[in-house]
Amino acid sequence: MPLGALRPSPLVEQAAERLREQITAGHWPVGTRLPGETTLAKELGVGRSTVREALRALAGAGLVQPRQGAGVFVTATRPVEDWPTRLRTAAVTDVYEVRMLVEVQAARLAALRRTDEDVAAMRAALAGRRAAAEGDDAGFVDADIRVHSALVSAAHNPVLTDLFAEFAPALREALIELLDLLRLRSDEPRHGEESHTALVEAVAAGDAEEAARIASAELEATLALLLSPGRSKSEA
Template sequence: MLRPSPLVDQAVRHLRERIAAGDWPVGSRLPGETALARELGVGRSTVREAIRALAGAGLVRTRQGAGVFVVATEPVEDFATRLRRASVADVYEIRLMVEIRAAELAAERRTDADLAAMDARLAARREAEASGDDTAFIDADIALHVAVVAAAHNPVLSDLFTTFVPVLRDGLLDLAKLIDVHTADANGHAAHAALVEAIRDRSPAEAGRIIRAELERTLHHLVHIS
């Protein structure tokens, strides 16, 4: 029998342990709510909440009229959870692929409104750089990159990059504690200005080359401090 509070968490842990131990193999049906409630010493509503949690973790699936079936012995992580566990260097390698293509597409598809947004973000980045505030500088830098990705006019690409932003921000803030990001970014403003100009000039190859060099430089710092 489970101890009081939090009963749902204890029920989830107990059921996960039994599934992992093979008591209910993949493909088998769990006992009904009443039987599980009796086994755990809790109410059926607690069992119901525990089953919902197991379904959310990808361990079980409810089949209407047939019951609850085991579909996996280990929880399935969603992409956001996996990203939070990933090293910032790993995320940066994916960022390279995403942003190089985004810059190329931006050079092909940018509008006047996109250019105005990038110019404003570039100016804000320069201002934040001059302020000496690491957090403001990193946020301004990311905002410029978000504007470049948005200029690619691919909503899936934009959504994908948006999922990276919290991990990138945390990684860059950690980097700022170990190195002087302003010194490391000595040529950063010129490179970012050149990127915006390449997009303005509709030069995909040049935009891709610039963003690759810039991101690889930051990746080099990340790899050597990890």
Template sequence: MPLGPLRPSPLVEQAAEHLRDQITGGHWPVGTKLPGETTLARELGVGRSTVREAIRALAGAGLVTTRQGAGVFVIADEVREDWRDRLRRASVADVYEIRMMIEVKAAELAAERRTEEDMAALDQALARRDAAGAESGAESDEALVDADIALHTAVVAAARNPILADLYAEFLPVLREGLLDLAAMIDLSRAEAAHGHAAHHELVEAIRDRDAARVGRAMAEEMARTATYLRGA
């Protein structure tokens, strides 16, 4: 399969696509060492820097790896699935299980690290959730889901770990979609009216008191309850 020259732009993307096709098409099987940069640049009609960037893209896709002093080798013939795509395909119950793991620890850290600024944000988010829970109807269910997510996001933020916050943010779009689907199947405002109100107030107060053990219990119990709804939906 000849590589052939490329159109002028965008060169890196075109180079990566051509090289990816060689790998996924079986021209370069797993374990094969790719031709050197100079050879690839000549065959593709681009500069060595373009080839270098294309190789980086292939490495990011999990297709090749660079071995110092030895060259670039094919390590897979299928593109590694993007994390966001994987999340979009996952069931909301599976996503929620991971959310539980993240949030229980985040809440415990929040109890240890929270500032007065964090408490102000938590109190504001809790008040918003209380107000949303007092309404009824489809629009109020959406407001309750959004207010609930905002409160839990404030808890994660109070953990003061930016990587944890970024990881949590990755889950939110698919999580919100799943919770809205759940709300359409049950009377969410009625189901959450008593337990949800009490559990979230307990969570915020435990963070205020810096009681990590109490926070962990409150968070685990509250989230396990929603997980039960999701599995039964």
């Protein structure tokens, strides 16, 4: 199948996309050696330097791999997705299960490591959550996430903090949808108030096991709602 000449604007991106299409369509199966730069350049109507940069981009996506003295070989038919992309496209229940692993341990560590400033930040976020109960679901979810973010920050582990920050956008959309779908705040505008207060106070008291227990119970309850009939596991 001929590749076809390219239009004269961003040539490297176009070349990479054209080659990617050939690979994902199976024209060059995994293990295949690609034609040489000169041949590809001729078919695409570009210079060898453009082809070289396009192949470098494909290598970065995990689709090809150059082998010294042997050429460039196809190593995959689908590009490797970066972490934010994986989170955006993953089932929300899968994301939530990992969130549980992260946040239960974060609650335990926060109870052991929290400072007075951390406790003040958690209590301020909790007050903000109460105030947000008078508003719409989106504002309430944002306030809820701020409580959990303050708790994770109190663990003083930058990897946990960054990981939670990566989860937050996917969780936000799912939780807004959940509140709307199940009308969870119709009769209880401050949904989850008791458990959130108990969690913050357990961390403030330095009770690591109680903080972990409360966090686990709260997150398991939300996961059960996400898995409830009427919601597909693939919904995000």
